[in-house]
Every structure is written in C-alpha cells, then in structure tokens.
Amino acid sequence: MIADKTPDQLKMPFALWTRRAVCDLVEERYRVRLPERTCGDYLKRWGFSAQRPARRNSEQNPEAVRRWIEEEYLQIAKRAKKEGAEIHWGDETGVRNDCQQGRSFAPVGKTPLVRNSSKRFSVNMISSVTNQGKVRWMVYRDSFNAAVFIKFTSRLIKGAKRKIILIVDNLWVHRSKPVKEWVAQHDREIELAFLPS
Secondary structure, three states, X not given: OHHHOOOOOOOOOOOOOOHHHHHHHHHHHHOOOOOXXXXXXXXXXXXXXXXXXXXXOOOOOHHHHHHHHHHHHHHHHHHHHHHOOEEEEEEEEEEEOOOOOOOOOOOOOOOOOOOOOOOOOEEEEEEEEEOOOOEEEXXXXXXXXXXXXXXXXXXXXXXXXXXXXXXXXXXXXXXXXXXXXXXXXXOOOEEEEXXXX
C-alpha cells in the first residue's frame, strides 16, 4: 500500500510526504491534477495529519537491541537484585537557549513570533535515571571527556547507599583507559554496563 511507503521507496525526488508531494504522485499515477488544498482535504478525510517524523538511527540493529533486552539486561537486573545494587541509565546532552521551533497554526498573514536573545549560550548535561525514576544530573561547560565522566560518577556514588550499575552507550569516553582504571578502583561502589551498538 502506498500509504505505508516512504517517498524514497517510491522513487520520488523528495524525502517527506507533503500535500504537494501527494498531488505530484496522483498526477504521475492517474494523470489527474489536483490543487494542494484538495489533496489536504482528502488526506484529512482519510485520517492523515501533518506530523513531525520520529527519528531512528539507521545503524540501529533491532535484533541486537531485542537480544540485549532479553538476555544481557535480564542478567544485569538479576545481578543487581542479588547484590542489592541499583540500576541507573546514563546519558549526556547539550542544551541551548535558542531552541528550534516546531510548527504552529496561526491566522493567515499573522505569522507567530517567538522572541529570543541574540546572545547564544549552551550548557552540557550528564544525567542518570533509575528504574524508579530517581534522577541525578550534573551540568558542565567544556567538552565531554573522561575527566567529566569520572567527576560525574564520583558524585553519583558519593551519596549512594548501594552499589550502582550504570548503563551507558558505547561512546569512546565510557570505554576510555582513565574511566576503566577509575571504575576498577571503585568496583565495590559502581560498575558500568553497555548498551548494544
């Protein structure tokens, strides 16, 4: 069915479905020229709406993810229960003051205005969240490196009453020599586990 396919799969010269793209497809397939508004009306009647596409990493291996959840994570959870450890999920992100606005409806000719400062700044954050929803976080301005990660994990174990199993992605910093050495010195307080590639 055409609705299940991306424009790419149909060999169309665009990446996302728009009203214009649907009009072009109808014209190409059925030799009927429709106005964009009419295409929009048809799409609405058929249960379609304009949506921002969800993003998925094209390199993700769903089978490896499934296997990790069903096998490796199960072992991590069993070990955590046996050792009385707490599971944390960790990641890093950047935050900027000039967010990227999405779409918005407004009366024709009255474009919505979002005010923001011309002075841009950004800050980075590393955080962990437990399966129970407990969040621990730290902000930092420099680039993410082994020293920053070690500082965060040091703070993470400081007030912990139990051993922490921190699940992180495969970023090179998490597997760096200084991090490995630090974790080895604190193996009674923290352990790293890695998500699939």
